[in-house]
Every structure is written in C-alpha cells, then in structure tokens.
Amino acid sequence: MRRRDVVAVLAGGAAWPRAAQAQSRVRRVGVLMSYREGDSEGEVRLAAFRESLRAAGADGGNAGLEVRWMAGDPDRATSYAREMVALAPDVILVNGTAGLAALVPLTATIPIVFVVVTNPVGAGFVTSLARPGGNITGFSTFEPExxxxxxxxxxxxxxxxxxxxxxxxxxxxxxxxxxxxxxxxxxxxxxxxxxxxxxxxxxxxxxxxxxxxxxxxxxxxxxxxxxxxxxxxxxxxxxxxxxxxxxxxxxxxxxxxxxxxxFDAIELFRRAGPYVMRILSGEKPANLPVQAPTKYxxxxxxxxxxxxxxxxxxxxxxxxxxxxx
Amino acid sequence: MSVVGTATGPALPAEAARPLPGTRLRMPLAAKLAAALIGLVTLVLLVNGAINLWLSYQEAKTAAVSVQQEKAHAAAERIGQFVAEIENQMGWTTRAEWRRVPLEQQRYDFIRLLRQAPAITEISYLDAAGKEQLKVSRLEPDAVGSQIDLSGEPKFLRAIAEKSWFGPVYLRRGSEPYMTIAVAHAGRNPGVTVAEVNLKLIWDVITAIRIGQKGYAFVVNSQGRLIAHPDLSLVLRDTDLSRLPQVASALAGVPGQSNAAEIVEAQDGARVLSAHAPIARLRWLVFVQLPVKEALAPVYTSLAQTAALLGLGLLLASVAGTYLARRMVVPIRRLQDGAERLGGGDLSERITIRTGDEIETLAVRFNQMASRIQESHETLEAKVVERTRDLNETLQQQTATADVLKVISRSAFDLDAVFKTVIESAAHLCGSNRALIYLKDGEVFRPAAGFGVSPEFWAVMESNPMRPERGTFVGRTILERGPIHVPDVDADPEFTFTEASRVGRFKSILCVPLLREGDPIGVLALSRPAAGPFTARQISLVTTFADQAVIAIENARLFDEVQARTAELSESLQQQTATADVLKVISRSAFNLDVVLTTLVESAARLCEAEKGVIFLRQGGHFGLCANVGFSAEFETFARANPFPFDRGSTTMRAAASGGAVQVVDVLADESRSALAREYQRLGGYRTNLGVPLMREGEPIGVFTLTRQVVRPFTERQIELVQTFADQAVIAIQNARLFEEVKERTAELQQSLDDLRKAQDRLVQSEKLASLGQLTAGIAHEIKNPLNFVNNFSLLSADLIDELRQVLEPASLDERAREEVDELTGMLKGNLEKVVQHGKRADSIVKNMLLHSREGVGEHRPVEVNAIVEESMNLAYHGARAEKPSFNVTLRRELDPATGEADLYPQEITRVLLNLFSNSFYAATKRKAELDGAFDPTITATTRNLGDRVEIRVRDNGTGIPEDVKAKMFNPFFTTKPAGEGTGLGLSLSHDIVVKQHGGTIEVASSPGQFTEFTITLPRAGAATAAAKRGA
Known part of the structure; x- marks a missing residue:
C-alpha cells in the first residue's frame, strides 16, 4: 500500500466520527396534556413519560419536549393543537381524546402517539388496533364494556x-x-x-x-x-x-x-416512551399496533x-x- | 540495475537497437530469492493459521450452539412454568368439593384467583352439564347462573377428556393474544374452570430471559404465529413467522425434539445463531436467537490473533529474505556492472571481487577478456581515426561548398551575405584566421568584405588600394590572373607591402583572383598567422569559391539593373496613373474650375512630395491666388488681398515672366526677393518652391506653384509632372470659359425657340379663324337674299297698312267696329316695324360676316399711327355719346411722338380700334353701373415705337375679363353681352385684321375687377409684307 493511501485512510477515519455526530440532531417531541399545568396527576404522568423516554435511550439532549396543558378545555385543545402542528415537531404525544380529536384534522404527516384515549377504532382515529394505518398510534384505554x-x-x-x-x-x-x-x-x-x-x-x-x-x-x-x-x-x-x-x-x-x-394510566405513559423513540428512529406509526391496557x-x-x-x-x-x- | 535496450533511439547504430540477450528488464535475482523465502514462510504460516482458525471456529460455534440450546431449553421451561403457574392457580377451584361451596364463596375464590393471576382476564365455572354457572371478568359485569350451555365447546369437552386443556391462541379485537385454559374438576361428574389468559403477560417473562448482550427469545405456536416477543408490537400485529426458515424447519421437525442451533437470518435480516426448544404441552416453540457476531466473538478474536501472527511472520520473512538476497546479489551486481561498462566500451575497467567462489573466477575471466579486446581495439581505433579525419575533411568541404552555393542561390542579390559566406567558409576550410575579398574599383582594387579582420588592418587595407604589381600578393594575383600561394611570407623576396604583414601579422597567404571572362574583377585572399602551405585541395576549393563569388557579383549586378529599371517604370506608372486620375476628375467636374484646380494642386503636391501648393491666375496686371492646398487660412486671405504684381520679385512671377519652370532651392537664401514675396514666405513658412507658368497662346495666364517646408529640390521628373499638370490647368481654364459661352448661347437659342413657338400658336389661331370666316361668308350669302325679301316686304306691308287705314276712313262703320279696326291696324303696324328692326339687325350680322371673308379691302398705305388712334378714339366717343347722351368717360392719350408711320389698311385698323374702344366703353360703363357712380371710368390709349414695329395699347379700368372668357374671346360669335347687344364678331374680326391682314399680333392682359388691356403690335411694313406673303 502506498504511503498516501495510508494517509487517506487515516484522514477518513478522523473525519468519520464528525459525520456520525452530525446525524444526531436534536429531535423535538410535542406533548399535549389534558390536565391543567401543576395538576399532580398530570405531572406524574409527564414524569413517567420522560422517564420512559430516557430508559428507551433518549438522553436529555436529543429529545426536547414541547409541553402544552389543555386543562380539559376544548377551546384550548383546538388552539394548542394548531400551535403544535405549526411547531412541526418530530412526534406529538397527546394525552386524552379531546386533544387527539383536535389534532387529527390538522395533520396527516406528523406522527402522533396518543395516550389514554377511549375506543380509538370506534371514534375513527385508527383503522384497527393491530394496524392503525395512518400517522397515529398509541395506547387506548377503556373498552365500552x-x-x-x-x-x-x-x-x-x-x-x-x-x-x-x-x-x-x-x-x-x-x-x-x-x-x-x-x-x-x-x-x-x-x-x-x-x-x-x-x-x-x-x-x-x-x-x-x-x-x-x-x-x-x-x-x-x-x-x-x-x-x-x-x-x-x-x-x-x-x-x-x-x-x-x-x-x-x-x-x-x-x-x-x-x-x-x-387501568393504570401511568403505565401507559411508561410504555409511550419506547413507542416515541421507535418513531423517532424511523418506524411508521401505521405499523405500530395500538396497545390496550393490561392492568386494571x-x-x-x-x-x-x-x-x-x-x-x-x-x-x-x-x-x-x-x-x- | 540498468535498463539497457528499453530506450534506443533511431539515431543509434543498429547493433545497439537490438536488445542484448539477458539484459532485458526482468525479475531481479534478489527479488526472486526474497520472494521464494517469503512465500515459503507465508505458506506455512497461512496453512497453520487457517487450520487453527477452522478448529477454533468450529469449537466456538459448537460451544455457542450448545449454550444457545441450553438457553432455549431454559426459556421453554420458563414459559412452560408461566402457563403451569396459571394452571396451578386455577387448582384452587378444581377441587372435588368446590362445586358444593356456596356461590358467594365461589365468587370470592374467582376474585382471589384474578388477583393472584394477573394474566387471567376472565374466569368462569361450567358445571358438569357444561352450563355456565359463574363468570367473573375484569372487564365485564360478573355473571352469576347465566346457564349458558357451553357443553359442545372444546373447552368443556377437551377439558373433561384430558383433564386440562390449552386452547389455541386467539386474538381479541384483532390485536390482543389470548388463550383459553380449561381445567376439569376432580371427582365424578366434574365441572370445568375456564380461564381466558391474556398472553401479553408472557412479555414480562420473555423480556426477563437474557440471551447474551443482544440476543432475545420469542415464542410461536404450532402454526408459526408469534405469541410472545420482546417487541410487543410484533405480537399485537399477529405476526406469522412460519416462513422464517428456522421456524419452518422447527415446525417440520418432530415435535418434542429440539434441533441443534443453526445460523440463520432473523426476521429483521440480521444473521443470528438460532436455537429452539418446544413446550410440549402447549405445542409451542421457544426460539432463542443471538446475533452471530456476538455468538462468534471469540472466533473473531482468534482470527485477529492469527492474522496478527501471520503479519508478523511475513514481516520477519521479508526482512530476512531481503537481507539474504542482498548479501548474495551484491557481487553478482558488481560483476554485471563491470560487464556493462566493458560492453559500454570502457575497456580499462577491471572487476575486483574477493568472494573466493565461482563468481570471483568469472570476474577474473572477464578481466582477461577485456584486456584482449582492449589491445585489438586500440590498433583498430588508430586506423579509424585516420580514415574518419580524411572523410570528415572531404565532407566538411563538400558541405561548405554546398552551403556556399545554397547561400548564393538563396541570397543571390545580397552580395554582402554571399561574400560573408564565401570568405567565412573559405577561411574555415583552409584553417585561416583571416580572409578578405577585394573588388575592382576603377584601376585599383579595394577590400569589399573581410573575415577576422581587425579595424587597424582594415584601415591599412582601405588606405592602400591594390594595383597590379608584384610587390603585393593581391597585385601579383591580378597580374598573374591565377592563384598566388606563399607558404612563408617572410621568405618571399618580391613582397614589399610590409606594412600589411606587420599590422596583419600573417606568415602564409593564398590569393585567388575573381575572373570574369578572363579579366580579374577581384581577389579572394586568405592568410594564416603561421607559415605553412595550403593544400592543393584547399587551393582548388578557394578557386571554386572565387568562381562562385564572381557569379554572385554578376547576378547582383544584373539584379540591380533590373531593379533600377523596375523602379523607374513603377515611378512613371504611378505618375501616369495619378495623371489619369486627375484627368478623370477634371473631365468629371470640367465646369467647376475651383474643383479642377484644387484637384490638380492636390495631386501634384502629393506626387511631388510637396506639402503645399497654389495656383495663381492672372487678374489684369496681377497674379492672384486661386486654388490653395495646404496653406493656412491666414495665408490665403493675405494672398487674395495682395496679388503679385508683374515683377521678378518672386519665384511665381519669375516663372510667369520666363514662361518656363523656375525652382528656388532655398527661398531664404534668395536675396532678390521682393518684400511681398518675403511676406508670403513668412506666412507660408516654405523653404523650397517651384513655379510653373500656365501658358495660353504664349501668354502666361497663371502660375502653378509647389512648396516644401524643408530645403529639398524638386527632381527633373517632378518638374515635368508639374508642367503636365499646369497644361491640364490651362485646358481646364479654357474649358470653363468655353462652357460659359456655350451656356449663354444655349440660353439665346432657348429664347428664339420660345418666340417661334408663340408665333406658331398664333398661326394656328389665325388659320382656325380664317376657315370659320369662309364658312360664315358662305352662309351669309345664302341668308342675305331671303333677308332682303323679309325686310322689303315688311316695309311695304307697313305702308300698305297706312293705305288700308285711309281706305277705311270714309267707310261707314259703327263706333265699335272702327275702334277695333284701328287697334288691329295699329298692332299690325307695330309688328311689322319690329320685323323691320330685327331684319335690319340680321342684315348687319350678315354684313359683318361677309366682312370676315373679305380680304384686302381697300388700299394699304403708310399711315400716321398716332393720328389714326386719335381719330378712332374720338369717333368712338362721339358715337357712344350719340347713342347714350349720359355717357361720360375720361380719355387719356399717351402717344409716343416717335411712333411715326406704318403701312396699314386704315379703314380696317380703324374698325379694330373702334371695336376695342367700344368694348372698353361698355366694360367701364358696366363697372360704373355696378359701383353705382362712385367710379371714374378711364380709357387710356398708348402708342410706342418698337423700331420695325409699332405698338398700340388700349386700356380700361372696367370689369376685366375672366380667365375662361379670355381663351374663347377671339372665337367668332362669342360674346358676353346680353342677347341682341353684340354680334360676337367684333374681336374675331379684329384678330383677323391685325394678324392676317397686317401680320401683327393682338394680345390681351386683364385682371377681373381691375383692368383690361389690349396690345396690338403692327409691323411697320405689315400690310405690305402680309400681302406679299399671301401673294407668294
């Protein structure tokens, strides 16, 4: 091997880590919570989600959360949903049926992971639980029975x-x-x-x-x-x-x-973290089944x-x- | 190592171009040796490494496989345990006595079961008849005693038959995997406890199974459907893995028997080491998969180690091989170098090798061979050198001769170049440091070109031209007409020109004459600083060169002659062309004298290389500037204001006076100039001037002057040219004068032509009227007779009416009848009077018509024109007053006393004048009537003497004649008067009389509302001439 080839390889090796770094840009996750800011249950749920994200491999740096609190107000749900879509985050995590209902007409491209949504198939948010089909997946809650x-x-x-x-x-x-x-x-x-x-x-x-x-x-x-x-x-x-x-x-x-x-809503938020990470790493929400709660x-x-x-x-x-x- | 034979140029001898055997570039011995050594070591190492690697790979794989196998079994066991646990929990409710427990207790038991087994979502109790007695669910309301008959369901039948039954996996809502576990109760007529188990809970178990770092376990059922997987979403999606090769092969295999692990692709495409174990009771398969990379990590480590060892071995082998090869090759290389040097011709080289082996012996043999070759080589070389020198000399001479010939042919007309080549080549070939060519110049010979001649020597030779004498070598050559060769100058007894040999420091000399037709025209001399003979070859060569020099001199002479002739021709051609151009310009603008003269001066100045030029033309006693080229406006203004007087104070005037060209080479040096000439010079700033007179019929009419700003005489040819131009100027001036004359003459001719045309027009009018006159005369005769009858009989009838009245006077008639008779007769008489009146008018028209046709009525005689005009005017006036007493008009007479007499028909002219006057009176009166009195009608009669003709004008300030009337007014029967007032023949008759009878003219000028003026011109001999014409 000629000397300059060796040098080229060394130079390539030196350049590689920088290219690898450039790929991990900061990802943004929008979070729409149905509670009022400061609500104890709401904070606990959000904390569970954060924890699950971290456990699934997101360090604090590459997944920034944009959190909005809808406080159970349908008007706020609408306006925050608009704001969220305008921000165009990589994934939106939405808590509650009202927030999801507000988001659905606004975007068909931003992946949405819902948590604590009742009867998503019946409400028409997803095609089926096993294969949601669109840009939406998540964790359903109550069956009507x-x-x-x-x-x-x-x-x-x-x-x-x-x-x-x-x-x-x-x-x-x-x-x-x-x-x-x-x-x-x-x-x-x-x-x-x-x-x-x-x-x-x-x-x-x-x-x-x-x-x-x-x-x-x-x-x-x-x-x-x-x-x-x-x-x-x-x-x-x-x-x-x-x-x-x-x-x-x-x-x-x-x-x-x-x-x-x-059911245990906190558990659903814990399971949401890995789903969000999988979507951030390129999986399609359409292929991620909607999960129902297991623990009542x-x-x-x-x-x-x-x-x-x-x-x-x-x-x-x-x-x-x-x-x- | 050399690379002989790879880059042989075409210039090398053929032997060198052929590759020498064994010297082609090929693998060097050292490399061969090294390669062999390294190859051997590498082979051994590679074989060893490969075997090692193979063994360790197999070992590691076996180990990994067995580990995987164990893990699979462990995992299967864990899953089995999970299910068994649920089954165990259900055991609570399957005791034989349980069916007798109160319902509430049973429900408690179920609730407890749900709490203890989170995977159970729903649990129910079927009695011995297969009817549902109790159902407790996490999701739905509990059902107590629903009595739903489930006795036909497999979960009842199979449980009764097999004690416990594990149903197939099914999906709730198409997503959640569930399984039914039914356990039959103990005792006779047993019931069945049925649990619906959420298999998602296996996830906890499966994720707890750790397989290496990245390995994982998953569970499929007997159809290959995924039941449990660390990625729950795959399960919820109801993934079918039966197509995965490892699953397919496991399903095809004998149930209950675990196969060995194998390397396959996982569902995500990664290569994994896969092992599986069955859970016999459930007929599920548990797979554990570990990425091959991880499983075989030890093998890779071992591979890396082997490779490192191999590398090290190779390195060592290379070093050792290279060293050994070098050691061996150095003496061989030295031998090769020595041989190469010998081959390259360095025969003095001896090879020194002290290895004490065959190579040394070889070196000694080489050295001996070299000595032999050297000996024979040296003798050969001497011969070759001699031959080569000989050949070289000849070649050199031939080349030089050829060069000289080439130079001569190339630069045939550049004598200096030829000489330079000849003497340089000659000196070079003869080993001389100096060479000279002498050329004949009149009686003597002077040096013309030299080579290696110092300025001092050249000066000596210049100042001492050679003559035919024996005291100098050149002179002697001229005398002898043949080469003179003196090997030692000092020993020559006749040589007297010692200054030359002293300054030139030559000891031997060779002189060769340049002969043309046997006569010497020059000498070629070569000298050397040392004594010694020139060879015969050199002498003959120099002679050849001398002959070539003669030819070159001849050529150059001829060339110069041709050149001179050509220059002469081209100059005259140029001048002729210019002259032709000038002539063209002159012919084009022949009548614009200024342009012609300016062109002439311009062309002459250009051709004669003069900056400025003027033409003076004679104006009375002075010569004034007429055309100027190059002189300033100031000069021109001055020159126009101050023409030269006819003296001899200037070049221009001297030329005019002498009648020939005069040139003053330096004007400033001319003391005889007049003050005016000095002023001209001051403004013009010229130094040399040339004046050429413009002569016409021996008289100077102008001077053509050219000037130059510097002192430089005009050549004879230029002066000639200016003379030509001066002649052209004369012709142009002449032409311009002739042109003016022609123009005047043409104008005169044009005038005559116009007059002629007018006369012709008049003639046409006259002829027209004449023919009309004849026609009317014919008609008038025919009408005259009947008219007489009408007139006479109407007069007679009027008288007869009177008679009738007298006859009726005495007749006895009543009053009424008498009144009627009187009235009737009165009317008859009135009618007859009107007939008479109009008859007379018709009679007068006919008379007038007859007058038209009449020719030459009465006698013509010389008449006082003024008198006849006066008389006619008075007659007309009184006539008009007689007709109309109120008539008044101012009459003016402007009669020229010099009018005198003219030959006329007085009655006829009187008729004409009366007619004109009465017309005038009519028009003036009419105008007065129109203007209602505020108008003074004036009639003017004018006469004038026009030499052979007389003019009469009648002018009134009446209504005037409109333009359309003017054209027709001389036509017969044309009148503008009201019907009955005019016959329309007055003017027609007048025209007839004046034009035809008297050969005069009658014209009218009028402006409507202003005036009308008739002009009659009569030739003094008009009537006589006209009569003569008619007679002719």
Missing amino acids: IGGKWLETLKAIAPGVVRAGVLHDPGARGFSALWERIEAVAPSFGMRTVPIHARSRPEIEAGIEAFVAGGPGALVVLPTPVNSVQRQTIFALAERHRLPAMYPFGFHAREGGLVAYG ELVVNLRAARALGLTIPPAILARADDVIE
Missing part, C-alpha cells in the same frame, strides 16, 4: 341506588360508546341513568345540583378530560350531597373519590365511604387492589 363493570361496582357498594347520574360530555369523541353501554346495561342492575352534561365547572356544578334536585341517586364519572381536571369539584359536590360516586381512574379514589375502577385496578376509599355512611361489601374489598383508609 367496562361501563357495566362500573354500574356493577356502584350497585354493589350502594345497593339502594336506582338512579345514576352520568357525568358526560356528549361533544367529546370516543366517550359515547361508554355512555351507550352504561345506558344499555343499567336496567339489568335495576337502575336508570340520567345524563349530566359536564363540559366545564359551572356545568358540572349546575348538572349535579339539578340531578340532586331530581331525587336521590349516585354518580358515574366518565373519563373525560374535564372530569379529571375538575375532580375536586366533583368530590366536594358528591360529599355535600351524599352521593355515592364511581370514578374511572385509581387516583380519583386515592384523592377522595369513593371508588374507582380502571379497583381502588376503594373507606374514608369517603364512611362519610357517606356506606359499608363496603367484602366482595369489593376482596377485589380491591388498593383500599384507602
């Missing part, structure tokens, strides 16, 4: 209840199936359902007041963003009017709600039960994954 589970649990805790007020936002995509299911199975539990429109705090307050005025009953709180954001309002009203209430997320019961049955939990708040003067039956306690004393 869980509605029956909620009524069952509520009936078990408060057997006298025949009237259930369902806190529901009819405008929010994806939740109607839940509502329909609840309405359908209610008679089998000797109950009838009353829809309470809840799109904002005043509506929640007025709706519950009106429901109470209509007679005794219990509440079923659907997993709409506003219900989670305004959970403290609901807790307070339920306590004041001595309404037994069924909640969709464990943290609801942990923070004061009577009983909650649902029943959380019972005895303090709330005592406040309502309710005795939790042993079957429920046996099932409960967590009992708040």
